[in-house]
Amino acid sequence: MGRTIPHVRADRQRGQRTRPFGAPFGLTATARVGDAASTGMIGGGCRFDGPFREGDGMGDVTRPCLVLMAGGAGVGKTGLARMLVRRVPNAVLLDKDRLLGRWVDRVLVAAGTSADRDSRYYWQDVRPEEYATLETIAFDHLELGKLVVVDAPLRPELQDSTWVARVRRACADRGAGFLTVWVTVSTETARRRMTVRAEPRDHWKLANWEEFLRRQPYNPPAAAGLVLTNEDSDSLESALNHVLAALMAATRTPEESGP
Numbered sequence: 001m002g003r004t005i006p007h008v009r010a011d012r013q014r015g016q017r018t019r020p021f022g023a024p025f026g027l028t029a030t031a032r033v034g035d036a037a038s039t040g041m042i043g044g045g046c047r048f049d050g051p052f053r054e055g056d057g058m059g060d061v062t063r064p065c066l067v068l069m070a071g072g073a074g075v076g077k078t079g080l081a082r083m084l085v086r087r088v089p090n091a092v093l094l095d096k097d098r099l100l101g102r103w104v105d106r107v108l109v110a111a112g113t114s115a116d117r118d119s120r121y122y123w124q125d126v127r128p129e130e131y132a133t134l135e136t137i138a139f140d141h142l143e144l145g146k147l148v149v150v151d152a153p154l155r156p157e158l159q160d161s162t163w164v165a166r167v168r169r170a171c172a173d174r175g176a177g178f179l180t181v182w183v184t185v186s187t188e189t190a191r192r193r194m195t196v197r198a199e200p201r202d203h204w205k206l207a208n209w210e211e212f213l214r215r216q217p218y219n220p221p222a223a224a225g226l227v228l229t230n231e232d233s234d235s236l237e238s239a240l241n242h243v244l245a246a247l248m249a250a251t252r253t254p255e256e257s258g259p
Helices: 006-012 079-087 096-110 121-141 161-173 187-197 200-207 210-216 234-251
Strands: 065-071 091-095 147-151 177-183 226-229
Touching: 065 079, 065 161, 065 187, 065 234, 079 091, 079 147, 079 177, 079 234, 091 121, 096 121, 096 177, 096 200, 121 147, 121 161, 161 177, 177 234, 187 200, 200 210, 226 234
Parallel strands: 065 147, 065 177, 091 147, 177 226
Antiparallel strands: none
């Protein structure tokens, strides 16, 4: 795929192999794997051989890879994304709400709408620019040799095969892997978590719960490569176990993958 990233090329010149992850991780995974993962294929052509086990081959860094940590509100994708970034030395986290949330709030308020993410103005005018900015930053970090974890809902994007194909090609052009993760919970758990966190962006959702679920269902979109259920802290640990295993497959070099 594409050109060789500088830090990978330097390692090869020194006779070193760049392989995923920095420390053993031996949790027993119980997370549910979606249709694409159950066939053994993750991220559009990378083989997934099962849960990450203690003693699996690891190195200091992983090849560049774009990991889309997606899911509805209140599923715990931010917690899982943070756990993943802590495990991979060259990983960077792009949390959409942290990076762009205050800017989006200002734009919405200036336009005379509430600071939620459910208005027509947000979806038609603000959201496209928000996600285009996030995408640009992600590609910049891939070119710097990073494993980029994007924490964002991304449901419309993962339902759009044209969008997914374009992003996958862009990753390949940069010598990077591509992995999509969809985190889900029961709607009861999502509602409880949103109630507890009391974020302004959730006000409309909670006040119009059935309409919100109709617009943004929690079931996996078409391009969800790895589907993980995160009902509690124990399942979050198991979900990380599955993501690490899938990431090893998504960042394998052709030489490591074999014929």
